[in-house]
Structures are given as structure tokens and as C-alpha cells.
Amino acid sequence: MTPLLTVEHLSKHYEGRRGLIERVTGVPHTVVRAVNDVSLTVDKGEILGLIGESGCGKSTLGRAILQLNAPIAGKVIFDGIDVTALDPVELKNMRRRMQIIFQDPYASLNPRRTVAEIVGLPLKLHGLASGEEARAITERIVERVGLKANQLDRYPHQFSGGQRQRIGIARALVSNPEFIVCDEPVSALDVSIQAQIIALLLELKREMGLTYLFISHDISVIGYLSDRVAVMYLGEIVEMGPVDDVLANPRHPYTQSLLSAVPEIDAHGRRARVRLKGDLPSPLHPPSGCKFHTRCPLAIDICRNLAPLNEDVGPGHTAACHRLAERVSLMDEGAT
Amino acid sequence: MSALLEVRGLRTVFHTRAGEVWAVDGVDVEVRRGECLGIVGESGSGKSVTFASVMGLVRSPGRVAEGEILFEGRDLRALSVREMRAVRGKEIAMTMQDALTALNPALTVGEQISEVLEAHDETLPARGQARRAAIRAKSVEMLGLVGIPSAESRLRQYPHEFSGGMRQRIMIAIALACRPKLLIADEPTTALDVTIQAQVLELITEIRGRLGMSVVLITHDLGVVAEHCDRVMVMYAGQVVEAGPTGEVIANPRHPYTRGLLASIPRPSMRGQPIHPIEGQVPDLIGMAPQCRFYSRCPERRDACLAPVAMRPAGEGRMARCILLDEVPV
Numbered sequence: 026m027t028p029l030l031t032v033e034h035l036s037k038h039y040e041g042r043r044g045l046i047e048r049v050t051g052v053p054h055t056v057v058r059a060v061n062d063v064s065l066t067v068d069k070g071e072i073l074g075l076i077g078e079s080g081c082g083k084s085t086l087g088r089a090i091l092q093l094n095a096p097i098a099g100k101v102i103f104d105g106i107d108v109t110a111l112d113p114v115e116l117k118n119m120r121r122r123m124q125i126i127f128q129d130p131y132a133s134l135n136p137r138r139t140v141a142e143i144v145g146l147p148l149k150l151h152g153l154a155s156g157e158e159a160r161a162i163t164e165r166i167v168e169r170v171g172l173k174a175n176q177l178d179r180y181p182h183q184f185s186g187g188q189r190q191r192i193g194i195a196r197a198l199v200s201n202p203e204f205i206v207c208d209e210p211v212s213a214l215d216v217s218i219q220a221q222i223i224a225l226l227l228e229l230k231r232e233m234g235l236t237y238l239f240i241s242h243d244i245s246v247i248g249y250l251s252d253r254v255a256v257m258y259l260g261e262i263v264e265m266g267p268v269d270d271v272l273a274n275p276r277h278p279y280t281q282s283l284l285s286a287v288p289e290i291d292a293h294g295r296r297a298r299v300r301l302k303g304d305l306p307s308p309l310h311p312p313s314g315c316k317f318h319t320r321c322p323l324a325i326d327i328c329r330n331l332a333p334l335n336e337d338v339g340p341g342h343t344a345a346c347h348r349l350a351e352r353v354s355l356m357d358e359g360a361t
Numbered sequence: 362m363s364a365l366l367e368v369r370g371l372r373t374v375f376h377t378r379a380g381e382v383w384a385v386d387g388v389d390v391e392v393r394r395g396e397c398l399g400i401v402g403e404s405g406s407g408k409s410v411t412f413a414s415v416m417g418l419v420r421s422p423g424r425v426a427e428g429e430i431l432f433e434g435r436d437l438r439a440l441s442v443r444e445m446r447a448v449r450g451k452e453i454a455m456t457m458q459d460a461l462t463a464l465n466p467a468l469t470v471g472e473q474i475s476e477v478l479e480a481h482d483e484t485l486p487a488r489g490q491a492r493r494a495a496i497r498a499k500s501v502e503m504l505g506l507v508g509i510p511s512a513e514s515r516l517r518q519y520p521h522e523f524s525g526g527m528r529q530r531i532m533i534a535i536a537l538a539c540r541p542k543l544l545i546a547d548e549p550t551t552a553l554d555v556t557i558q559a560q561v562l563e564l565i566t567e568i569r570g571r572l573g574m575s576v577v578l579i580t581h582d583l584g585v586v587a588e589h590c591d592r593v594m595v596m597y598a599g600q601v602v603e604a605g606p607t608g609e610v611i612a613n614p615r616h617p618y619t620r621g622l623l624a625s626i627p628r629p630s631m632r633g634q635p636i637h638p639i640e641g642q643v644p645d646l647i648g649m650a651p652q653c654r655f656y657s658r659c660p661e662r663r664d665a666c667l668a669p670v671a672m673r674p675a676g677e678g679r680m681a682r683c684i685l686l687d688e689v690p691v
Binding site: 187 | 403524526527555557558559563581582583585587588611622623624625626627628629631632635642
């Protein structure tokens with residue numbers, strides 16, 4: 026089966042601003058490699074979880090896939106079409122099929138538009154429906170996500186965070202898309218509301234046959250709902266594979282430390298502790314070689330000089346680490 | 362173990378245009394010496410306001426209306442502004458959720474630590490060079506304590522020059538500068554990434570052991586409580602609904618809200634099975650009837666819940682606010 030979405034060697038770099046003196050004297054731009062040579066696939070009907078800490082480039086990757094910020098290199102192939110090569114009109118049509126749900130339900134809804142206007146806008150933009158018909162479709166989707174039809178003429182500020190996230194979901198789904206980038210859709214919500222939204226997203230996926238790229242920093246959420254998971258660190262995917270496999274048998278030291286850092290509710294489920302020293306390095310000056318080497322307890326000389334390549338470590342499971350062959354695991358060693 | 366802090370019947374009200382909001386309504390807290398007490402609740406549950414009340418930090422339109430706040434037997438509500446200022450920072454210290462807004466952006470980290478020492482530390486030399494040197498030495502020691510490398514030079518830096526995890530450490534260093542007996546940490550790790558969160562929490566736990574102080578950890582994350590707190594208090598809509606030893610509360614929750622909260626947490630082991638979220642949302646506290654506050658969302662609600670519900674014993678060292686406890690034998 027060909028995947029619904031194929032991302033090949035995608036990169037997105039941001040250039041820092043230069044002052045007058047830098048421009049005159051020809052000092053080069055500082056470059057943030059937010060996403061660096063990322064390749065992945067998402068099958069139809071699948072949920073690919075994308076996990077990483079803040080600043081690792083996971084949201085930039087999600088947006089680059091949708092061409093919301095154009096990547097500087099690489100291809101995004103959706104249902105056989107190279108999205109990076111489309112002209113603006115074709116891209117607009119493509120957007121009907123690829124949508125996004127944003128993290129912040131406060132910032133992502135226009136405060137001066139009613140729910141009906143916000144949710145109905147994609148119908149208007151794509152010429153899918155208008156007038157009475159658009160209103161009826163909007164009503165149906167708004168009710169489906171758990172709001173009431175009589176709330177359609179209210180403004181975003183009249184809703185709670187969880188309800189606003191439902192509005193954002195309705196907006197993403199109204200044009201009947203196939204693929205959704207869920208960019209931390211539950212991170213801003215309280216636990217009980219978070220569970221409601223997760224349950225809703227899973228129901229909608231089943232009913233509408235959707236495919237998700239689900240971005241989160243929460244391993245519990247990713248572990249609960251993904252089929253496969255990709256772990257990102259400083260703009261690169263360091264490990265990817267079936268979620269059971271990656272959670273039970275993480276091969277990259279970063280994945281291992283990430284998993285062991287999660288506070289575990291059940292005492293018996295507690296893992297051996299791996300503690301990383303220090304903070305995420307600045308993406309402005311990423312470390313040489315393997316980008317994780319500055320925090321990696323397993324780093325050896327080669328890690329400082331040479332970036333490791335992705336290797337197969339199991340069926341559909343890849344990791345990028347120089348020490349894979351030795352099968353050293355932090356989780357055995359770090360059992361203190 | 363005797364209680365370090367004892368709060369009885371605390372009620373804090375906010376006067377708003379829409380009406381009175383009882384953000385904290387009849388809350389009892391006991392913090393024992395040397396323990397870590399976890400306070401769990403969602404936004405609006407009153408967990409932060411409870412401890413802002415303890416610290417005397419509730420400002421107009423808010424007001425602590427009723428209750429006793431006993432710290433080592435002294436009622437903090439009876440203290441003058443000046444006396445209270447001597448308690449804050451010295452006896453009880455608090456760290457805020459957002460380190461970037463809680464720290465003063467215009468002062469160096471060194472200046473902010475020395476402010477606390479200047480105000481409270483009586484062991485310092487009275488004046489002059491000796492005093493400045495002592496403050497400097499103590500500041501360096503504090504940054505070292507919270508694990509900030511090359512403390513000497515970092516004292517001259519401003520908060521924006523530090524990462525999120527480092528800023529949280531600086532706030533902890535300021536809070537601990539006068540060796541308080543009680544540290545109130547309000548969501549110390551919510552804004553941080555998991556690997557950094559783990560570092561900061563372990564730091565708090567380690568320092569607690571070393572200095573023998575008590576810690577109140579306010580959080581919405583039951584996992585954090587499970588790993589770091591001896592006892593836990595679960596709050597909902599301005600009231601405590603359940604309290605007890607952490608392990609037992611998590612293993613065998615007695616209040617439907619605690620059960621719902623635990624069932625709402627997605628777990629990788631539950632993949633493919635539906636989660637059972639608590640339906641609905643937190644009720645509007647304005648004009649709240651004197652009933653069980655969880656009534657509107659409770660799967661086990663009945664008519665008797667429409668009367669006021671008091672906390673009642675729910676096993677050894679445990680309390681819960683639910684009438685079902687009277688029916689089911691403990």
C-alpha cells in the first residue's frame with residue numbers, strides 16, 4: 026500500500042535578522058535549522074505521533090507539511106501529488122483535503138467572528154456550499170463535535186477552553202478533509218477536558234476515515250492514541266517505529282531518557298531513572314556530530330564529530346545512534 | 362508528627378461584577394513537618410488561591426473571609442502587615458508557576474537573591490564590606506544548591522539570559538535563601554519539558570531532605586504527585602474532595618471526581634480501549650447552590666447530593682467529601 030503522505034528529506038531553516046553593520050560587512054545570516062532532512066510516511070487511517078520537547082521543530086514540521094511555512098528543501102507527497110510543487114490555486118484546493126488543529130484555542134480563533142462564521146469559512150473559501158446549505162452543514166458539524174446549534178451565533182470568548190478546541194476541530198473538519206495535523210490539540214487543556222477531546226478526536230477519525238499526524242510533548246497521550254511514533258530532537262527524527270515497540274524497547278538514548286522522565290502514576294510501572302544533564306542546546310548553535318551528544322550519557326568520540334544515520338533496528342523501527350550495535354541501554358545502566 | 366501549618370475552614374471570596382465567587386470554600390489543610398503534600402486540581406479548583414490566602418497574597422477584589430491559618434500555632438490572619446512580611450520569605454516561601462513573569466526582568470539574579478537576604482537574614486554582618494561579601498557568598502551558595510554552574514558569574518546576569526528550567530531553579534534559590542520551614546511550589550514544572558521537569562522535581566525533593574523543610578506541591582499532574590508527595594489533597598471547585606496518603610488515594614480513590622480524574626489520564630497500556638472522560642465542565646461558582654459541587658458531572662449522583670456534603674472519614678488517615686461513603690462500608 027502506498028502511504029497517504031510521504032515526506033522526503035524535508036528541511037525548514039529560518040534566517041536570523043542581520044543589522045546594518047552585519048549586512049555591510051557581509052557577516053552571514055545565523056541559521057536555525059528548525060527541521061533538518063526529515064523523512065517519514067503516514068498510511069491512510071493511521072495516527073503517527075510526533076513527540077519532542079519544546080523547540081525541537083515538531084510544530085514547524087507539521088506546518089511545513091501543510092505548506093503553511095514553505096520548506097526550503099524536500100518533498101511532501103500527498104496521495105501521489107507533490108504538494109511542494111503546486112501553484113497557489115492548486116495548493117488552495119489541496120488544503121481542503123489537509124487541515125490543521127492548533128494548540129492554543131484562544132489564539133487560533135478570530136475573536137470578532139461568530140462560531141458560524143469561523144466554522145463556515147472553509148466552506149466559503151473552497152466554494153463547497155453557501156447560504157442555507159452552508160449553515161446546515163456548519164450546524165451538523167458543530168453538533169457532532171459536542172456543541173449546540175443554538176451556540177452558532179456566539180463569539181469565541183463566550184466559550185471555555187475545551188469548547189473552543191471543539192470549535193477549532195469543527196473548523197478543521199467542515200471541508201471534509203482526509204488528513205489532519207493535530208498540533209498539540211490537548212496540551213492547553215485540563216486533564217478531564219483533555220480526555221474528552223482525545224475521545225472525540227478518536228471517534229471522528231473512525232467515523233470520517235481520517236489520518237492524523239498527532240504532535241505532542243506528552244508521551245502518555247502519544248502512547249495512548251498513536252499507531253506509530255516519531256521522536257524528534259533539535260530538528261531531526263532520532264527514532265521512529267510502531268508505538269508498542271518504541272515504548273517497550275526504545276533504542277535511542279534520547280527516547281530512553283524521555284520515557285524515564287515521565288512521572289508514572291502506578292508505582293509498579295515505574296522505570297529506571299535516566300537523568301539528562303543540562304538543557305536543550307540552542308538551535309542557533311547546534312552541537313556538531315550527533316546533536317544529542319552534549320546531553321548523552323553514552324556519548325563517545327565519534328558522536329562529537331559524525332552525525333549518525335538512521336538504521337533499521339526492528340520491523341519498521343529505525344533509530345540514529347552510533348552505539349546501536351552495542352545494544353547498551355541507559356535503562357539498565359541507569360537503574361539507580 | 363506535629364503540624365507545621367494548619368488551615369481550618371478557610372473561605373476566600375472574590376467580589377466580581379457578576380456576583381460573589383467563593384473561590385475557596387471551607388478548606389482544611391494540614392502540612393506536617395518534613396512532608397511533601399501534593400495539591401491536585403484543575404484550573405479554577407482553588408488550589409492556588411488557597412495558598413495565596415495562606416501567604417496573605419490575596420488582593421482586592423479578593424478577600425479571605427473566614428478561617429484560621431495556623432503556622433506553628435500562630436494565627437497568620439491576626440498578624441499585622443509588617444509581621445506578615447517577616448513570615449513571608451523567611452518562614453514560608455512560595456515559588457510561582459511562571460518564572461519569567463515572577464522574576465524582575467530589570468534586576469540581575471544576584472540582586473534578586475540579595476533582596477531576600479537583606480530583608481530577612483539576621484546572621485549577616487550589620488553593614489559594610491563584610492555584609493556585602495557575606496551576601497555574595499550566600500547567593501553563590503544558593504545558586505550552587507539548585508545546581509546552576511559557574512554561579513559567581515551568573516549572578517550578574519538577568520532572568521532573560523537563562524532557560525526556562527534555569528529560571529525555575531533561580532526562583533527556588535530565591536525562595537530557599539532564608540531556609541524557610543515551608544516551601545509552597547505552585548506548578549513549578551508546568552511550563553517545563555519533561556526531562557527538565559524531572560530535574561527540577563528531583564532537586565526540590567533532594568533539598569527538602571537536606572534542609573528538613575516541608576513542601577506543598579501544587580500541580581495538576583497526578584503523576585508528579587505519585588512520585589514526589591507523601592500525601593495528596595484533591596480539590597474541585599473551591600473545595601477539598603479527597604485527602605490521604607498518595608499511594609492509597611491513587612490505588613483506591615474514594616471520591617467519584619478522583620476516580621474520574623484517574624480514568625481521564627491516557628495511558629499507553631490502554632490503547633485501543635476507550636477512555637472515560639468526566640462529562641461536562643467545572644460549574645460556574647457564581648451563585649453555586651450549597652450542594653455537592655461535583656453533582657452536575659457525577660455518574661453516581663442522587664437526590665441526597667443536593668444537600669451540603671461534608672468531608673467524612675474514608676479509611677485510615679483518609680477523608681472524602683461524598684455521601685456514598687456512608688453507604689459502602691470502608
